[in-house]
Amino acid sequence: xxxxxxxxxxxxxxxxxxxxxxxxxxxxxxxxxxxxxxxxxxxxxxxxxxxxxxxxxxxxxxxxxxxxxxxxxxxxxxxxxxxxxxxxxxxxxxxxxxxxxxxxxxxxxxxxxxxxxxxxxxxxxxxxxxxxxxxxxxxxxxxxxxxxxxxxxxxxxxxxxxxxxxxxxxxxxxxxxxxxxxxxxxxxxxxxxxxxxxxxx
Numbered sequence: 511x512x513x514x515x516x517x518x519x520x521x522x523x524x525x526x527x528x529x530x531x532x533x534x535x536x537x538x539x540x541x542x543x544x545x546x547x548x549x550x551x552x553x554x555x556x557x558x559x560x561x562x563x564x565x566x567x568x569x570x571x572x573x574x575x576x577x578x579x580x581x582x583x584x585x586x587x588x589x590x591x592x593x594x595x596x597x598x599x600x601x602x603x604x605x606x607x608x609x610x611x612x613x614x615x616x617x618x619x620x621x622x623x624x625x626x627x628x629x630x631x632x633x634x635x636x637x638x639x640x641x642x643x644x645x646x647x648x649x650x651x652x653x654x655x656x657x658x659x660x661x662x663x664x665x666x667x668x669x670x671x672x673x674x675x676x677x678x679x680x681x682x683x684x685x686x687x688x689x690x691x692x693x694x695x696x697x698x699x700x701x702x703x704x705x706x707x708x709x710x711x
Contacts, residue, residue, distance in 0.1 A: 514556075514598050514651060518566055523551040531574075531582055534670040536681065540575025547572075549579060556651075562708060563656045569602070569640065569648040576676045578603075583639035583671050584660035585609075591658040592707035593632040595640070597697075599649035601625045606636040607672050613664050614687035616672045621680075624697040631698060634707050637664065639671045655709055 528535075529546045550569040557564040572579040583605075586593070595604065607619040622630045632638045642648035665671060668685045673692055675681075682689055 514566055514649070517556040517564075518553045521553050521556070523553050523568075526550050526552065526582060528574075533666040534580075534582055535574055536577040536670060536674040536676060536683075537575025544575070549574075550581060558656060561656055562653050562705075565652050565654075566598070567640070567648075567650050567652070569642040569650075571642055571645050571647065573677075576678070578641050578643045578675050578677075580639050580641040580675070582662055583637060583665035584662050585637040585664060586634075586654075587659040587661055588657075588710060589635040590710040591655050592634045592636075593638070593658075594653045594702065594705070594708065595624075595630045595632070595650045596652075596701070597624050597626050597628050597630075597648075598651055599626055600642065600646045601644050602648040602650075603641040603643055603675060604630045604632070604638055605641065605671050605673060605675070606632050606638045608633075608636050609664065612687070614668065614685075616686055616689045619672055619690060620693045620695045621673075622695050622697050628697040628699060629701055631702055631707075634710070637671070639665075641675050643675060653705075653708060657710075 526549050535541050553566040555563045604622045624630050672686045672689045673680045
């Protein structure tokens with residue numbers, strides 16, 4: 511793979527500020543006094559090929575009060591689209607949750623620990639959040655369909671994903687009506703061979 515730094519050179523990132531994230535933060539007491547800092551950076555469409563687009567995301571190490579820094583979290587505009595992430599630098603956690611028609615009822619939720627060079631596949635129909643639980647920058651590249659858009663409404667309505675990752679470990683988000691026990695899945699050493707799930711097939 512080419513050097514990701516060349517892909518973002520001379521590009522201006524979209525920046526996610528704390529005020530953009532206030533609806534999904536666990537530590538509300540900390541949030542009341544926290545400055546509106548830059549949290550993470552998104553370089554959109556650094557590559558486009560075969561109906562897929564690549565984005566690069568940089569999540570610097572930081573605590574959001576008691577919670578580890580994370581992305582805002584999104585579902586896809588169509589439930590049949592999946593996504594793949596490659597860890598370019600650092601390490602992190604991915605939380606993925608599948609909802610029923612009732613948005614507050616989660617039928618499945620899992621997390622993946624991933625290190626530099628590994629891949630994480632987000633199945634079709636799963637909303638997901640990326641978390642930097644390390645002391646280094648987390649940098650990822652993702653693959654998704656050019657027809658796929660991120661939808662943030664449920665995460666904002668429920669004040670985050672169905673679990674938060676904090677200094678005390680995983681904490682269930684009580685704003686959801688029904689949440690199953692959290693399970694773990696393994697990261698992948700290689701890119702999945704069959705990418706049909708990225709195209710909604």
